[in-house]
Every structure is written in C-alpha cells, then in structure tokens.
Amino acid sequence: MLLASTGVLSLALVACSSDADADTEDADTEATATASAEATEAAGEAAETEISATLSEFAIELSAASAPAGEVTFTAENTGALPHELAVIRSDEAPDSLLLDGAMVDESGLDVIGEIEEFAAGTSDSGTFNLEAGNYILICNIAGHYQGGMFTAFVVE
C-alpha cells in the first residue's frame, strides 16, 4: 500500500516537471519570434504582404486597397464564368481613364509591372510583385473586360 502511493507520487512529480519544461520551451520560442520581428523592422527590410483578389464579370475586388512597399503577393480567385487575368500597372491616372486600343487597354505606354496571366473560371492563381511606393491600377485586360468594369486602384505606401 505504501509502495503504491509512492509510485503515484513519483509519477505526479515527473508529470509536473515535464509540464514545466514545455512551458519554458514555449516562452523561448515566443521570445525568439519577437526578437526576429524586431530585427526585421530595425534592418528596414521590405515587407511581404498578401492580398486576396476576387475576379468576376466584371469587377475586381481586393481584400485591401493598399500595402507597404515590398513584396506583394496577389492571390486571385476567379469566381466568374469567364477566364480572367490580373495585370499590375503603375500609374497616377484614374483607374477608369486608361487609353483603349480597340476593346483592350493600350498597354504600350504604360508601366506594366507584371501580371497573373489568364486563368480559368473556378480556379485561383497568384503572383508576387516587388512594388515601390506609388499609385497602381489593377486591371483584367481580356477584350472588353476593362470596359466592363474590371479595374481597381491600389496604393503602395
């Protein structure tokens, strides 16, 4: 009887001490993560931002209208019935005032940073662009889609 009680007591002590170890490890991990975030800020490294874009007929909706300068990843979901694309253009023009060439925006005089090329309805695609501070316009430049309303402003600060 006495031996059995001692055994239970020992087990309880072991359990306690292993809990304590686990807590200490958690605290260490948090401290490391915090220090790392502070080091990144201190070094002035470029931010990495993720923005969700929803493409449909005929609109582009973003999860945020701005981002800090740096790497911006747009994850675009095509919720429409047609293929769509997402082009990133640096421009101070109003989003609805780009010059047309037929049924498409004339990209020849524009600062096109890059694009997520045409992808099918019901699918998603993503693209990462290194964006400097400035004004941007995101468009879908499939014939007729810009005129339909597939444009939106985006600001990089």
Ligand SMILES: [Cu+2]
């Ligand atoms: Cu489109």
